[in-house]
Amino acid sequence: MRSILGWSMLLLVFVVPVLFLFLRSITFGWRYPDLFPSDWSMRAWHVIAGDPQILQALLTTMLVGITVVALNLLLGIPAAYALSHGRLKGVVWLETILFLPILVPVLAIAMGLHITMIRLGLADHISGVILIHLLPTLPYTIRVLRSGFDRIAPGWRRLGDTLGAPRITLFVTGLLPMMRPSLRSAAVLAFVISLSQYVLTAIIGGGQVTTLPLLYYPFFDSADQAVIAGFSVVFAALPAVFLLLWESLMAGFTYLLRRT
Amino acid sequence: MKRYVPLPLLLAAAACADGEGGAEDADTLSEAPWEEIEEAASGAEISMYMWGGDEGINAYMDEVVAPHLEEEYDITFSRQPMDAPEFLSRLMTEREADSMDGSGDILWINGENFRTAKENELLYGSFADMLPNMDYINEEAPYVENDMGTAVEGMQVPWGNVQYAFQFQGAEDPPETMEELLDWAEENPGSMTYPDVSNDTGNGFVRHILHHVAESPEDLAEYDEAWLEENGDDVWETLRELAPHLWREGETYPDSLSQQDQLFADGEVSMTLGFNEHRAESLIEQGTFPEDTETIGLTSGSISSVHYLSMPFNTTEPEAALVAINYMLSPEAQIAKLEPSRWGEGHILDLDAVSSGERDEIEAMVGEEVVPQEDALPELDARYVDWIQDNWEQEVVQQR
Numbered sequence: 001m002r003s004i005l006g007w008s009m010l011l012l013v014f015v016v017p018v019l020f021l022f023l024r025s026i027t028f029g030w031r032y033p034d035l036f037p038s039d040w041s042m043r044a045w046h047v048i049a050g051d052p053q054i055l056q057a058l059l060t061t062m063l064v065g066i067t068v069v070a071l072n073l074l075l076g077i078p079a080a081y082a083l084s085h086g087r088l089k090g091v092v093w094l095e096t097i098l099f100l101p102i103l104v105p106v107l108a109i110a111m112g113l114h115i116t117m118i119r120l121g122l123a124d125h126i127s128g129v130i131l132i133h134l135l136p137t138l139p140y141t142i143r144v145l146r147s148g149f150d151r152i153a154p155g156w157r158r159l160g161d162t163l164g165a166p167r168i169t170l171f172v173t174g175l176l177p178m179m180r181p182s183l184r185s186a187a188v189l190a191f192v193i194s195l196s197q198y199v200l201t202a203i204i205g206g207g208q209v210t211t212l213p214l215l216y217y218p219f220f221d222s223a224d225q226a227v228i229a230g231f232s233v234v235f236a237a238l239p240a241v242f243l244l245l246w247e248s249l250m251a252g253f254t255y256l257l258r259r260t
Numbered sequence: 261m262k263r264y265v266p267l268p269l270l271l272a273a274a275a276c277a278d279g280e281g282g283a284e285d286a287d288t289l290s291e292a293p294w295e296e297i298e299e300a301a302s303g304a305e306i307s308m309y310m311w312g313g314d315e316g317i318n319a320y321m322d323e324v325v326a327p328h329l330e331e332e333y334d335i336t337f338s339r340q341p342m343d344a345p346e347f348l349s350r351l352m353t354e355r356e357a358d359s360m361d362g363s364g365d366i367l368w369i370n371g372e373n374f375r376t377a378k379e380n381e382l383l384y385g386s387f388a389d390m391l392p393n394m395d396y397i398n399e400e401a402p403y404v405e406n407d408m409g410t411a412v413e414g415m416q417v418p419w420g421n422v423q424y425a426f427q428f429q430g431a432e433d434p435p436e437t438m439e440e441l442l443d444w445a446e447e448n449p450g451s452m453t454y455p456d457v458s459n460d461t462g463n464g465f466v467r468h469i470l471h472h473v474a475e476s477p478e479d480l481a482e483y484d485e486a487w488l489e490e491n492g493d494d495v496w497e498t499l500r501e502l503a504p505h506l507w508r509e510g511e512t513y514p515d516s517l518s519q520q521d522q523l524f525a526d527g528e529v530s531m532t533l534g535f536n537e538h539r540a541e542s543l544i545e546q547g548t549f550p551e552d553t554e555t556i557g558l559t560s561g562s563i564s565s566v567h568y569l570s571m572p573f574n575t576t577e578p579e580a581a582l583v584a585i586n587y588m589l590s591p592e593a594q595i596a597k598l599e600p601s602r603w604g605e606g607h608i609l610d611l612d613a614v615s616s617g618e619r620d621e622i623e624a625m626v627g628e629e630v631v632p633q634e635d636a637l638p639e640l641d642a643r644y645v646d647w648i649q650d651n652w653e654q655e656v657v658q659q660r
Contacts, residue, residue: 029547032526043546047315052322053338111353118357203350206363207309207340218313218341223521223548227315 018236025230044226048234053210058234061195061211064126065242068133068194069187072141075134076186080145085154095146102139110203117204124206132204133197137190144189148182149175173257184246191242195235212238289578290390297390297579298333304580305336308366312341316542320603324596325588332587335580340364344373351382351572362574365581370567371408372642374416377570384571386414390582393589398610402638403566409483409641416570419588420597421606423631424464424563425537426556427549429530437560438472442498445505451530453507453514453523457652461517461534464563466648467640469495471561483641492647496655503656513657525549535565537630538604545601557631564636566608591618598625 024030028041048054079098083091113132114123122128152175160170176183198213207214216231289297312318321339329335340363342350347364354362369377377383388394397404397418405412426441428434431448435441445452455462473494474480479487503510507529514520517534524532525548537557543549569585571578587593591614594607606626611619 027547029550031550032528039547041547050322051318052326111349114350114353115357118354118359123359124363199346202342202346203353206350207307207342207347208363210340214341215312218311218343221311221313221516221518223518223525223543224315224546225522225525225548226546 018233021229021232021236025226025233027226041226044224044230047227048230051215053215057210057212057215058238060126060209061238062241064130064133064209064211065191065194065238066245067130068137069190069242071130071134072137072190073183073187076138076141076145080142080149083142083146084149085157098142099139101135106136106200110200114203123204124208126205126209129201129205129209129211132200133194135200136197137193140193141186141190144186145179145182148179148186152178177254177257180250184250187246188239188243192239195238289582290387294390294392298583301577301580301583302334304577305338306365306575306577306580306584307338307340307363308368308584309340309342309344309347309364310368311343312339314603315546316601316603320597320599323602325584325593328593329584329587333580333583335584337584344369348373348376348382351377351574352380354574355380355382360574361576362572364572365575365577366584367570367572368419368567369416369570370565371410371639372645374407374412374568374570375410375642378410378415382573383415384573384575384578384581387571387582387585388412388414388417391417391586391589393586396589396591396594396609396613398608398613401608401610407566407568408639408645409643412568416568417585417589418566418608419569421564421566421608422536423557423606423636424468424533424535424565425539425630426531426533426558427524427540428554428556429524429527429550429552431530431554434554434556435558436556437558438468439560441558442502445502448530449505450507450509452505453510453520453529454533455514455517455520457648459516461520462513463645463648464535464565465533466495466499466652467563467644468558468561468637469498470640470644470648471563471637473498477561477637480640480644481638483643488647492651496651499652499656500659510656521548536605537562538600538606541600541604555630557635559635561637562631562635563639564606564631565639591615595621595625598622 023037025044026040026042027037028039028043030037030039051057082088083095083098088094113135117123117128117132120128122131156174156178157170160174165174195211196213197211198217201209201211202214205211205214212231212235216228216235219228219231222228308321310317310321318339321337326337329337344367347367351362351364367377367383394417401418403418403421407416426434431444435444441452454465457463457466470480471477473491474487506513507523514523517532520529520532521543523529527550537555540549540553540555544551544553569588571581571585575581589608591609594609595618597603597605598607607622609618609622611622614622
């Protein structure tokens with residue numbers, strides 16, 4: 001009984017709004033106070049599919065997002081592990097410094113970053129955009145992973161040492177599987193943050209790196225709700241696609257681990 | 261244009277500033293005959309920075325301009341959806357870093373943004389005289405030389421001309437002058453509003469009030485602080501008197517035109533407004549606005565606003581950009597722009613300079629003018645825009 005209630009709550013909060021947006025995108029002239037739409041039109045989807053840059057933008061968005069997640073994990077796992085189990089001096093200071101990029105409004109430093117990017121030859125490149133997306137994502141990744149590592153008792157490591165397992169084996173077969181929920185949260189969070197960057201992408205990417213928000217946000221300046229709703233559905237679908245990819249990757253990893 | 265370089269490699273190469281020599285500037289190019297420019301333009305890839313939030317405008321660029329440039333000149337054209345403040349801030353940084361390897365080649369710009377760009381030397385230079393199709397444009401028109409008080413000096417060329425107009429739904433006898441509009445608001449409490457003046461549409465409405473207060477448009481022809489000292493209070497007084505009859509009794513205003521359009525679409529207010537007298541047509545067609553929407557241009561005067569095309573200082577393909585701009589000024593491209601199912605906005609052609617066939621086509625397309633030419637008011641100096649922005653909040657909103 002309780003789980004039915006739980007599931008219907010989930011549906012109500014997460015699925016119904018997206019369905020409503022989808023409905024909004026395929027109706028014609030659905031205005032207050034009509035309770036139900038009377039006319040249907042695929043116009044909004046024609047506009048979205050007809051944009052000559054839409055496919056490229058979707059691919060770029062996924063590529064940027066996935067690379068940002070990979071770099072986040074690559075840099076975030078060691079940092080979080082060191083903060084949690086490293087017995088470092090001045091951990092509080094270190095953590096504050098690593099968290100600083102979130103405390104400073106990104107817009108305030110965007111211009112300066114752009115100059116640096118131009119000097120490095122990274123402006124207008126997808127690599128510059130990926131790099132700049134680390135700024136609003138990495139601090140969160142470190143935070144999330146750190147609390148994940150905090151929940152793993154140091155005893156596990158000592159147990160591995162006693163059994164004579166090399167550090168790397170211990171890490172891959174012991175710690176990482178235990179970290180799976182935290183890794184998933186960190187990855188999805190980083191992906192979603194990267195997905196929603198508009199200003200950073202526009203300034204550093206210079207319109208040469210067209211991600212979905214660059215096509216989508218200008219429509220908020222129009223009264224065209226159907227197109228906005230359609231784009232929002234696409235926007236909401238991307239994290240779901242990412243989660244699917246992530247889960248299959250994890251399943252593959254677990255399978256490999258079991259076999260060896 | 262796109263170069264993908266592995267990230268670590270780029271990080272290692274700390275200082276490899278792009279020093280690919282500057283593009284030729286406007287002076288060297290202006291010597292060249294047009295045929296040579298066209299030849300040099302062939303095969304180039306260019307992109308244009310422009311706001312991308314209107315499907316009609318996007319369709320015009322993608323379905324008319326881009327294919328023509330491709331076929332006729334072998335130029336690959338793409339639009340980069342970016343708003344003026346963003347591309348200006350980018351250009352400013354690129355100016356500071358002396359980056360001559362810009363990623364945009366054409367800018368869509370006017371008014372205050374043009375002034376900012378010109379003052380900060382973000383523009384390519386004076387290029388208008390190089391374009392053969394400038395012959396189709398009425399050189400006498402004031403907007404060719406002057407854009408809201410900033411001298412144009414050939415650094416941008418007019419692209420389109422739109423009138424300020426008002427849309428009503430369900431109004432039996434919609435007002436036709438500013439006087440009548442103010443009375444109408446009083447008789448229909450809660451039916452009218454206008455967007456916050458930080459928005460160009462809301463600001464434009466207050467500029468109409470300035471014209472309403474002024475005895476003749478000549479009083480406002482140039483920025484005149486003494487006039488503002490004397491008459492500024494009348495402007496605010498008019499708006500303060502209007503406020504209690506507005507939507508939510510003037511306690512709050514829509515943040516943007518899109519918000520007001522949505523209020524209008526939902527029937528929450530029964531009027532909306534904005535530049536481009538034909539803008540309601542496509543909104544009705546796509547089902548956003550109700551069918552009985554009626555557009556009115558005020559006979560007491562309606563501001564006409566011109567927007568322009570320009571080139572940034574660091575375009576890498578100036579020849580192709582010139583060819584593209586030249587095409588966008590041609591009668592063919594201007595007539596296609598009138599088509600209401602795509603963009604549907606006013607042309608800047610001199611009707612005496614085009615062929616008679618083209619003139620007939622234009623007249624058929626424009627149909628009955630919403631705002632007759634004699635009712636058009638000139639756009640005000642950009643400093644009036646600033647004056648409205650600086651004082652409106654305190655004089656009108658906080659006096660409630």
